[in-house]
Amino acid sequence: MMIVAKNLTKKYGDFVAVDGIDFQVKRGESFGLLGPNGAGKSTTMRMIAATSQRTSGDLEILGLDPNKKGPEIRAHLGVVPQTDNPDTELKVWENLYIYGRYFGLGRKFLKAKIEELLDFAQLQEKRNAKVNDLSGGMKRRLTIARGLVNEPEILMLDEPTTGLDPQARHILWDRLFRLKEQGVTLVITTHYMDEAEQLCDRLVVMDKGKIMAEGSPAELIKKYSSKEVLEVRFGSTKNAEVAPQIEKLGDRVENLPDRILIYSEDGEAVLKQIHNLGLEPQTSLVRRSSLEDVFLRLTGRQLIE
């Protein structure tokens, strides 16, 4: 086991940021922490990264207690924080070099490693650029490359693609998938459900410091949602009026201000039943159930700032 957490708790004064959570991460696994803002994901990440001490409970990273062996653990981790923090005074290659030196890596090893990482991050052409001249996607790739310089046992990525355009996101997913193939254990937090579905073998959904659900994306969808979802719109004034007539048609019906969601094993069949009732939605869409449906069901639709 790479990570074992039992009743892991972190408090700041009276505020409980992480409230007695349990999870395990195996070698080579890609593990996701999902949850809305303030769910406790980043705090959990900092405890795993051995930079923030837990208040109570047990935590073992690579078989060591981070409260006692923080530096020993950190030497074997790669950390990609939520906000990119490369050294803006240094060039791209120098950032990789200096970070490698922090792990005590030799100059000769680093020379070859930097070439490898510049290729990996598609930054060869920018090797001599200053960090401030890079685009958001390039900075993110540099931060990820930097996190790999010590060939970490566990790579921790805190919202790796937030703020990136779709092209940059897909390039990053590809790079991360290759690392996973190489056997690097990944721990990822994300707001993006498609990202979690793409990258995570297993994940936990957190809310208010607690774990609400745990499993593979497919297992979670199976357990907390239906196979398909039918989305129908009757117009914002009519939705509420129509909802009671169709609420028995699916496994579960969600009446939102702009549309009605009907969770069912067969969306097309439900749509036919709606037509049979003499109702004509303005628009209708049958889609497969996604992790986003699970997430919203577990953590609610209320906006969390």
Next chain:
Amino acid sequence: MTSANNWQGARKLINVQRAIRRGPLYVAEHRLRNMSKWIVSMIGFGIGNPVMFLLSVGIGVGALVDGNLGPNGVDGVGYLTFLAPALLATAAIQGAMDETMFPTLAGFVWGKDFFAINATQISGRSIAIGVVLAAGVRCSLSVLLYELILALFGAVSLASLPALTLSSILAGMAFGAVMLMGASFVKQDDGIFAVVNRFVITPMFMFSGTYYPLAVLPIYLQWIGWISPMWHATEIGRNLSYGHQVEPWLLWIHYAYLGLMLVVGVLIASWQFTRRLAK
């Protein structure tokens, strides 16, 4: 692509205990690389500043003082010789300040570099010591350039330079450590450094026996000199360069005071760095 064939893994690659021990050196290496980006300005300032100062105050004011008091009228030597050790300590302190105040705020607030460094096995303590070490290198550069100009102006004897170098660097590092300690508590730059510059640094330079012997001041102002590292370093420097009379026990107090500033500054800064990085 990071090649799977070459991938050894951190366990094989890293000698953790050695890397932990050498942490401060890696931090200093990083800081020196940052400094190298400004080396031309540093050398320009390091030479321009003493030249301008010696031309104006050293020679200009010196001519007035020597004209009134005779060629050996201040502490038994010419004004420029009297002034030189204080100028060296000033240069060292200025250099150390530049490398401890703003880089600390940058490390915690602006670029958050310290958090990136702390994500490796480097501890807060190693970061604090590394920054002081790098400040020591910067001090040395400032002092050596200043000495070069002082020697060209004939303000110091060549024989006194090694000892003067050490006393000035000690002063710079002692002050740098205390500034590092102070800066590690600053949450954001809302003008605090400007206040420190105007109300701590400037009075320290004016009231530390820099331009005249401290004993000339009324007793109620002399305490500023007693607590100032400038005065202690200047007294050591004057003793070393031209044999300024200092009681041996007092000389030891001067050294001990600077040493204590260095040790206490680094200890408290290390504690605060560790605390702040762990949040």
